[in-house]
Amino acid sequence: MKALVYRRYGPPDVLNVEDVEKPVPKGDEVLVQVHAASINAADRVLLRGKPFIIRLGMGLSKPKHSILGFDVAGHVEAVGPHVQAFRKGDEVFGASRFGGFAEFACVSEQTLVSKPANVSFEQAAATPTAAYTALQAIGKKGGLRPGERVLVEGASGGVGTFAVQLAKAFGAEVTAVCSTRNAEIARSIGADHVIDCNREDFTRSHRLYDLILGVNAYRPISDYARALESNGTYVMSGGGGTQILQAMFHRFWLPKTGDKTLSNIMARAKKADLLVLKGLLEAGKIKPVIERTCSLSDVPDAIRRLENDHARGKTVITI
Numbered sequence: 001m002k003a004l005v006y007r008r009y010g011p012p013d014v015l016n017v018e019d020v021e022k023p024v025p026k027g028d029e030v031l032v033q034v035h036a037a038s039i040n041a042a043d044r045v046l047l048r049g050k051p052f053i054i055r056l057g058m059g060l061s062k063p064k065h066s067i068l069g070f071d072v073a074g075h076v077e078a079v080g081p082h083v084q085a086f087r088k089g090d091e092v093f094g095a096s097r098f099g100g101f102a103e104f105a106c107v108s109e110q111t112l113v114s115k116p117a118n119v120s121f122e123q124a125a126a127t128p129t130a131a132y133t134a135l136q137a138i139g140k141k142g143g144l145r146p147g148e149r150v151l152v153e154g155a156s157g158g159v160g161t162f163a164v165q166l167a168k169a170f171g172a173e174v175t176a177v178c179s180t181r182n183a184e185i186a187r188s189i190g191a192d193h194v195i196d197c198n199r200e201d202f203t204r205s206h207r208l209y210d211l212i213l214g215v216n217a218y219r220p221i222s223d224y225a226r227a228l229e230s231n232g233t234y235v236m237s238g239g240g241g242t243q244i245l246q247a248m249f250h251r252f253w254l255p256k257t258g259d260k261t262l263s264n265i266m267a268r269a270k271k272a273d274l275l276v277l278k279g280l281l282e283a284g285k286i287k288p289v290i291e292r293t294c295s296l297s298d299v300p301d302a303i304r305r306l307e308n309d310h311a312r313g314k315t316v317i318t319i
């Protein structure tokens, strides 16, 4: 099969389309013929092997997994001996552990669900990682309740576009923070208010929020705390090491922030969350924002663009 392979960490140039052996599903794995996959921020991190600390788990001198790609949608080609829920020919989408940028990928039955008929393979592939991260950040971690005021900073990228739509679907009043060029996208996905981060600093206004999601947190954590209602919650999904350390530090330093909760999230693919997302896709309550689609061989260019420009929704690979 064809796959986009990298054998050393580096810039997008180290990615090449090669002929490799088709994987064989073991245990609870499902072999998916991939029709579409999508690029996540984590693929860019794993490609470069930076920050260096990730190499402790992913391979010190070279990557342990030579094919990137978590999110896939396609047809079931074959199933492992313990698979109960799927059979050959089913249309599915979900999150693989690696290997999605290929014609075939093995995905655990636990992180795969059937694709709703009303969404394309491209839309389905755009959903898993970004959407379950947003769902876990505002749901389990953020404890969002209907009627609450939510602010999503970084609202126009993969996680942000889902966070805005999910918060609206859960009955919140949503403020989206993004750059000038992305304000229209934020409005089009249902944000009640849009703050242009190039013109206004939401942490300096007097508006307070019950929940703030820092998709790409880059300010001191005290700035986010200032914009929270008492009892409010701040969750960061991405950002620099300093913010992650601050969030961890604050977890053990609650008196400093009174009754506010400041935390970061380590999202994980879970079947229950994928089923919630499937239901919301089916009901038309969330609609993936796809910035562009490309072929496997165009992925290096697409990643270069994502590194130089801020993302607008998702970039999807059609295979």
Ligand SMILES: NC(=O)c1ccc[n+]([C@@H]2O[C@H](COP(=O)([O-])OP(=O)(O)OC[C@H]3O[C@@H](n4cnc5c(N)ncnc54)[C@H](OP(=O)(O)O)[C@@H]3O)[C@@H](O)[C@H]2O)c1
Residues within 6 Å of the ligand: 040, 041, 042, 129, 130, 133, 153, 154, 155, 156, 157, 158, 159, 160, 177, 178, 179, 180, 182, 197, 215, 216, 218, 236, 237, 238, 239, 265, 266, 267, 268, 310, 311, 312, 313
């Ligand atoms: N913790 C977890 O488990 C988890 C899971 C998934 C993703 N993440 C992390 O969450 C973050 C967002 O992921 P994503 O998929 O939404 O990324 P993305 O699609 O690249 O979107 C990032 C958005 O953040 C905004 N932004 C603000 N400052 C930025 C900066 N300095 N560089 C780039 N973008 C900036 C951009 O919008 P504007 O141009 O409009 O400002 C952009 O649209 C990433 O850091 C990713 O690693 C974490």
